Amino acid sequence: MSLTTAKKQFVQSWGEMGACWGINKTMAQIHALLIASEKPLSTDSVMEELQISRGNANMNLRELINWGLIRRTSIPGDRKEYFYSETDVWKMFCTIARERKKREIEPVIRSLSECMEMVKDDKSSRDFREKLGELLNFVKMADSILGKVASSDKERIVSFLMKLMK
Amino acid sequence: MSLTTAKKQFVQSWGEMGACWGINKTMAQIHALLIASEKPLSTDSVMEELQISRGNANMNLRELINWGLIRRTSIPGDRKEYFYSETDVWKMFCTIARERKKREIEPVIRSLSECMEMVKDDKSSRDFREKLGELLNFVKMADSILGKVASSDKERIVSFLMKLMK
DNA sequence: CAGTATTTTCAGAAAATAGTGAAAATCACT
DNA sequence: AGTGATTTTCACTATTTTCTGAAAATACTG
Numbered sequence: 233m234s235l236t237t238a239k240k241q242f243v244q245s246w247g248e249m250g251a252c253w254g255i256n257k258t259m260a261q262i263h264a265l266l267i268a269s270e271k272p273l274s275t276d277s278v279m280e281e282l283q284i285s286r287g288n289a290n291m292n293l294r295e296l297i298n299w300g301l302i303r304r305t306s307i308p309g310d311r312k313e314y315f316y317s318e319t320d321v322w323k324m325f326c327t328i329a330r331e332r333k334k335r336e337i338e339p340v341i342r343s344l345s346e347c348m349e350m351v352k353d354d355k356s357s358r359d360f361r362e363k364l365g366e367l368l369n370f371v372k373m374a375d376s377i378l379g380k381v382a383s384s385d386k387e388r389i390v391s392f393l394m395k396l397m398k
Numbered sequence: 399m400s401l402t403t404a405k406k407q408f409v410q411s412w413g414e415m416g417a418c419w420g421i422n423k424t425m426a427q428i429h430a431l432l433i434a435s436e437k438p439l440s441t442d443s444v445m446e447e448l449q450i451s452r453g454n455a456n457m458n459l460r461e462l463i464n465w466g467l468i469r470r471t472s473i474p475g476d477r478k479e480y481f482y483s484e485t486d487v488w489k490m491f492c493t494i495a496r497e498r499k500k501r502e503i504e505p506v507i508r509s510l511s512e513c514m515e516m517v518k519d520d521k522s523s524r525d526f527r528e529k530l531g532e533l534l535n536f537v538k539m540a541d542s543i544l545g546k547v548a549s550s551d552k553e554r555i556v557s558f559l560m561k562l563m564k
Numbered sequence: 565c566a567g568t569a570t571t572t573t574c575a576g577a578a579a580a581t582a583g584t585g586a587a588a589a590t591c592a593c594t
Numbered sequence: 595a596g597t598g599a600t601t602t603t604c605a606c607t608a609t610t611t612t613c614t615g616a617a618a619a620t621a622c623t624g
Contacts (some may be wrong), residue, residue, distance in 0.1 A: 336419075
């Protein structure tokens with residue numbers, strides 16, 4: 233099987249989007265490939281389609297599984313492993329939000345809270361403390377909203393956001 | 399002037415956060431430095447504080463200005479340029495949201511729309527077209543919400559989001 | 565305008581990140 | 595247990611990104 237032009241462009245542009253968001257480009261491309269594919273793909277298909285090495289394919293497939301974006305499966309009578317992507321866009325969003333929250337936002341909150349702790353009794357740092365406090369509150373709020381959104385059911389949130397957009 | 403330990407950690411952790419989000423680490427560190435500083439800083443102060451070269455400092459300061467996150471100013475009787483950061487956290491958020499929307503989300507929407515265009519009359523791509531359609535709608539919705547949020551006034555949005563969080 | 569301070573540019577160096585491919589490990593089956 | 599298929603690992607290579615530092619350009623001052 234070879235990809236249509238449209239699928240190729242899709243894989244390409246999903247990959248570049250991933251790169252913008254600090255995600256390995258190949259990882260995003262594999263994800264796109266599996267989204268676009270109707271049936272699960274083997275490591276070899278992924279290698280061939282994206283022209284990448286086995287090591288690379290393996291590593292990024294594993295990483296996608298860690299993120300919870302794809303799953304393994306198998307085909308009766310075939311020893312190879314096959315991979316397929318979650319297709320529900322909302323679930324994908326929730327998964328990504330949950331992971332990034334955990335990996336990136338929460339550590340920042342911890343670190344900023346430590347800074348806050350250091351200056352909380354220091355008179356000479358009043359200005360800094362105030363700015364830091366505002367930042368910290370903001371990040372905490374964003375974190376909490378993201379957490380809420382990502383763990384609610386889709387219908388509720390979407391209807392709410394639609395109102396917001398009016 | 400030398401930074402307190404708290405400020406140092408702040409600069410450090412803001413830098414790492416930036417890196418997670420695809421922003422040059424040094425750029426984020428300079429931004430943090432200027433947020434934490436009570437007065438505008440010259441290129442030389444930035445160089446010294448972060449131990450970086452003039453070229454690097456210059457380039458990243460310029461980039462921060464392009465983003466609209468910092469501004470130039472001058473001190474009477476001094477030829478040097480000085481830089482200071484916007485301090486309102488909400489405004490900072492809006493600026494960043496606007497920039498990333500323009501630089502990253504809108505191009506993806508264009509590219510995915512092109513893919514859509516390519517397959518819109520192709521019967522054999524029905525499944526792909528459907529998945530693509532869902533993704534595109536989702537990205538468009540996210541884009542539009544972000545745009546809305548970033549261009550509204552703070553009070554309105556925050557009160558709205560607070561309700562969301564109940 | 566000459567002289568100096570300051571900023572900008574950019575070619576090459578350094579560092580960080582990603583990818584390769586072959587060997588080792590694991591697995592599934594007889 | 596032995597065999598061949600498949601997956602994983604990892605030392606090394608390639609690529610990309612970032613940084614440096616000195617030269618060029620620009621801006622200011624008397």
